[in-house]
Amino acid sequence: MTRRYCSLPRQPAPAFAPGLAAERLGALVGGRPMWVNGTVLHYYFFGADTDASVIPVPGTGETRRVPWAGTEDQRDVVRACFRQWQGLGIGVTFAEVADRCEAELRIGFQRGDGSWSAIGRDALSAGLGQRTMNLGWDLTEPDGHWTALHGIGHALGMRHEHQSPFAGVHWDDEAVYAGLAGPPNHWSRDRTDVNILRRLDAAETNGAVWDPQSVMQYPFGPGLILEPEQYHGGVYPPGSLSPADKEFALRWYPPAAAPAPLVPFRSVPLGLGPGEQADFTVEPPQTRVYTVGTFGESDCVVVVFEERDGEPRYLAGHDDGGTPHNAGIRVRLVKGRRYVVRVRLHSTWGSGETAAMCW
Structure with missing residues (x-):
């Protein structure tokens, strides 16, 4: 055996709350x-x-x-x-x-x-x-x-x-x-x-x-x-x-579809399956701190990007996976700038509907 191999270090197992289905x-x-x-x-x-x-x-x-x-x-x-x-x-x-x-x-x-x-x-x-x-x-x-x-x-x-x-x-x-x-x-x-x-x-x-x-x-x-x-x-x-x-x-990572608008104070239902994603744009009507997050019995990753020179640059993110809480990000958004919100669903674990909102 003479081939040189990729050698990953041992990593601790991810910690999740006990009792998850x-x-x-x-x-x-x-x-x-x-x-x-x-x-x-x-x-x-x-x-x-x-x-x-x-x-x-x-x-x-x-x-x-x-x-x-x-x-x-x-x-x-x-x-x-x-x-x-x-x-x-x-x-x-x-x-x-x-x-x-x-x-x-x-x-x-x-x-x-x-x-x-x-x-x-x-x-x-x-x-x-x-x-x-x-x-x-x-x-x-x-x-x-x-x-x-x-x-x-x-x-x-x-x-x-x-x-x-x-x-x-x-x-x-x-x-x-x-x-x-x-x-x-x-x-x-x-x-x-x-x-x-x-x-x-x-x-x-x-x-x-x-x-x-x-x-x-x-x-x-x-x-x-x-x-x-x-x-x-x-x-x-x-x-x-x-x-x-x-x-x-x-x-x-399928070819990205055009994102839908996420208007402040209007929730958008998320009809997603495990591993699927919804993308939104936010154009804030005023400069202030907003909360961007999800609702419902689900495990999600929510990430907010700010567009700079036409390219989305990471601003903030939250993964609520394995917790009883929903993802929520408090972030300052500036009027006149455009933001992209991406929500990826890990799983739904209850009967309630899930939704995204900016407020």
């Missing part, structure tokens, strides 16, 4: 990392001399700086992969920015730190000086395009395909541990568990069936998979976006 909990687990559709994801490449990790030099008591900057050739590979995802016609768009404070995705190229990415909206919890993605080897090498496509898949909310419970994979655990412990990965048993052997919850998967051709599927050589029998000789995905990858992206 299984269907409601599954909707929250599956939808929690997903961006609201229509989001512009701004990405930034670290490059300044100050952008580096300081790591110890073994046996010396000294430290050294390992820069996060990548070459222009490597950045071009990542740009091309963003364009490839964008070319599917998804409702999320990507824009490169030169200011890290404007970026939801901040990308480094630190050698020796592996390749990894935050999963979807988890990127928002990283500090502005921190990476949300690292691409830790030369992307101009043959597997570099796969590495970048895979990392962006994580940034869109996708998990590792080979960890799907629908795969029915029976591993030779000790062979997997031994293969990953050696070069070029040098993984601990815990890291191998997190990234290969641990099965995902069914709600976390990219789809309802295993897709061995997915860009989120690791390639594996012979001797690691005991069952299914046809994979004794290994799994060799092509390293490109599969039809199921494209279906996932378009299911969560």
Whole structure:
């Protein structure tokens, strides 16, 4: 086994209130990392001399700086992969920015730190000086395009395909541990568990069936998979976006429809199914603090964007998933400016209707 793999750190399980119904909990687990559709994801490449990790030099008591900057050739590979995802016609768009404070995705190229990415909206919890993605080897090498496509898949909310419970994979655990412990990965048993052997919850998967051709599927050589029998000789995905990858992206991020107006003090019913979204525009009649929120027995994400130069820029958001409360955002809106409100439904858990309102 010589392929270098994406290495996600172990993350704490999301905390939800005890006693939630299984269907409601599954909707929250599956939808929690997903961006609201229509989001512009701004990405930034670290490059300044100050952008580096300081790591110890073994046996010396000294430290050294390992820069996060990548070459222009490597950045071009990542740009091309963003364009490839964008070319599917998804409702999320990507824009490169030169200011890290404007970026939801901040990308480094630190050698020796592996390749990894935050999963979807988890990127928002990283500090502005921190990476949300690292691409830790030369992307101009043959597997570099796969590495970048895979990392962006994580940034869109996708998990590792080979960890799907629908795969029915029976591993030779000790062979997997031994293969990953050696070069070029040098993984601990815990890291191998997190990234290969641990099965995902069914709600976390990219789809309802295993897709061995997915860009989120690791390639594996012979001797690691005991069952299914046809994979004794290994799994060799092509390293490109599969039809199921494209279906996932378009299911969560369909081409954005024109938003409807949300007039202050007039509620709008939300006839949404789990994972569906409603978009509204708000043109405030006066400058003041407004509340934007939802009503009804539902778990929703509500995000408010302000249009700047024709582009929606994130202003505020609230996810009420798993709580008995509705999403509500108090935000100052300025007369003469245009705002976009996006409401994504995780689930409904009662008989009452749901609605959105600005007041």
